[in-house]
Amino acid sequence: MPNESDPKKVQEELAKKNFNQSEKKLTFDPTTGELIIKSENDSTVKPGEVVVDQIYKDGFFQF
């Protein structure tokens, strides 16, 4: 499965992560500024690319 940076696919994957239905990992590529969806077992990494799943899982402030 290719890496996915299509905006709609990334946004759909964020929603899946919110509902604990995602089996993919979220990375950030600082050379393009893009968020990328990858298979968990995909070990290819671009220079500087970083997995940001944990920061997503930390959650966002709730009142």
Place this chain on the structure above:
Amino acid sequence: MAWSIEQQNRLNKEWDIVKQYFPNFEFKYYGSQLCLEGWMYTNQKNAYHLRLYVPQDMPNSVPEVVVTYPYPVKDYSGKALHDYTYSATMHLLSPRDGYPKICTYKSTHWNPNRTFYNVLIKTRIWLEALDGHKSTGQPLDYYLKHQA
């Protein structure tokens, strides 16, 4: 603002990390308020200008982040985000300097080991969710997990 030696050292470390991941960001003073500003581009290539306010007690409290461009930032229905005042579903806090302020970390979930990098990555994810909201009308908490 006079920074302690420890804070100056910390700012240097923060800068080392930020320039690696967000190379167009730079420090800027507004009066005595130190800020970190720069552009982020979403996967849809929408441009947003962000301002992170460096807390005076850094690194002991959460840096606040606002969107300064576009102004106003509008939601799916055309409502300005700063007019929400605050919103749990849109992950917004009370505006600062007239700009919409993004929910990142709850103060009780903050610790001094967290960095500006952590806050900026959250901001980047928030922007992607905002683009999703603008396309679908779903609130941001459809895309973003609430902090427990």
